[in-house]
Structure formats: C-alpha cells, structure tokens
Amino acid sequence: MMIKTVGNDKPIPYQSRVYELVREVPKGFVASYGMIAAFLPNVSPRMVGYAMAATPQGQNIPWQRIINSAGKISDRPGSARQRAKLEAEGVSFNKAGTVSWTKHRWQGPSDDWMQKTGFDPLEMK
DNA sequence: TGCGTGACTGCCT
DNA sequence: CAGGCAGCCACGC
Structure with a gap:
C-alpha cells in the first residue's frame, strides 16, 4: 500500500497562492504579472497569467488589477471590461x-501577508 | 495516458 | 533596437 510521508505538508497549489496575493492589491492600484510572481517562490510571470485565466468568480479576487509589465491590459476578449472596472476604481x-x-x-504585500506566508526578502533571487 | 494550451517577462541576438 | 525563445502549472479532450 501507499506509505504516507511524515512531516510533509501537502503543497498549496500555486494558483491559490497567486489568488491570495492578488487580494493584497488595493483598490486604485495595479500590479504586473511579474510583480506578483516576484513574491511567490517557484511561480513565474507566465504562471500568474495562467492562474488569472482560471480565476474563480465569487471569491473577492480583484483580477482586474493585474496588468502586463508595459502598463497595459493584455489584449484578449474581456479586456474592455477589465479597463472599465479599473476606471471605476x-x-x-x-x-x-x-x-x-x-x-x-x-x-507590495502587507506586513500581515508576509508574516502569514513567512515571506523572506533575503531569499529573493 | 499524453499533448496542447492559456491574462507574461527578461535575456540574448 | 526589434524580434525570438525559454521558463514550466492545471486541466480538458
């Protein structure tokens, strides 16, 4: 039978970590995919994009506040709605x-977030 | 069971 | 200075 490993918490899916950090972006501000990725170990900007494409609704995730590094809304169906939401903010x-x-x-994320996630600035590469 | 694909970015010609 | 490319998670068919 399968042996259960000890002292090894199951990893939090990267998408959940992305969503929790996106919640840290306040109304009236925007962050790039790369900025989000910079605070999450083993998460690339591309993966942040993947996560945003799969954003669940009804969970208070301000997906509209994530734009690309050029400061523009990534062109796709729905980008007009994203811009409208941002302008409303x-x-x-x-x-x-x-x-x-x-x-x-x-x-950047709140001190509370850094405490909760154990984020260590010194480990940033 | 494997492959394609989707809201990106920085480095290298 | 513009364009190409590697990076690398989940999920659906």
Whole structure:
C-alpha cells in the first residue's frame, strides 16, 4: 500500500497562492504579472497569467488589477471590461491605453501577508 | 495516458 | 533596437 510521508505538508497549489496575493492589491492600484510572481517562490510571470485565466468568480479576487509589465491590459476578449472596472476604481489611462506606474503602482504585500506566508526578502533571487 | 494550451517577462541576438 | 525563445502549472479532450 501507499506509505504516507511524515512531516510533509501537502503543497498549496500555486494558483491559490497567486489568488491570495492578488487580494493584497488595493483598490486604485495595479500590479504586473511579474510583480506578483516576484513574491511567490517557484511561480513565474507566465504562471500568474495562467492562474488569472482560471480565476474563480465569487471569491473577492480583484483580477482586474493585474496588468502586463508595459502598463497595459493584455489584449484578449474581456479586456474592455477589465479597463472599465479599473476606471471605476479611479485608475486612469493615457491616450495609448497605458496606466501610469508612478501613480498606480502597487506598493507590495502587507506586513500581515508576509508574516502569514513567512515571506523572506533575503531569499529573493 | 499524453499533448496542447492559456491574462507574461527578461535575456540574448 | 526589434524580434525570438525559454521558463514550466492545471486541466480538458
């Protein structure tokens, strides 16, 4: 029979970790896929994109606040709705459809989040 | 059971 | 300085 390993908690699916961090982005601010990935070990920007594509509804996840590193909303069906939601939150776009990072850049996760996840800045590569 | 694919990014020509 | 490419998780057919 299958031997159960000891002292080895089952890993939290990467998508759940992405969603919990996305919840840290406040109204009126935006973060890039890469910014989210930078705080999550073993998660690449691409994977953040994968997770966002599979975002479950009804769980208070502000998916609209994640945009690409160029400061634009990634082109896809639904991008217009994303922009509308952001504008409703006070996020402004210039003529080229770009968000000002200077004004709206997310400042990083809360201390509470870092405590809860045991995030260690020194282990960032 | 395996393969394709989906909200990206930074490095290397 | 623009374009190509590797990275690498879940899930559906």
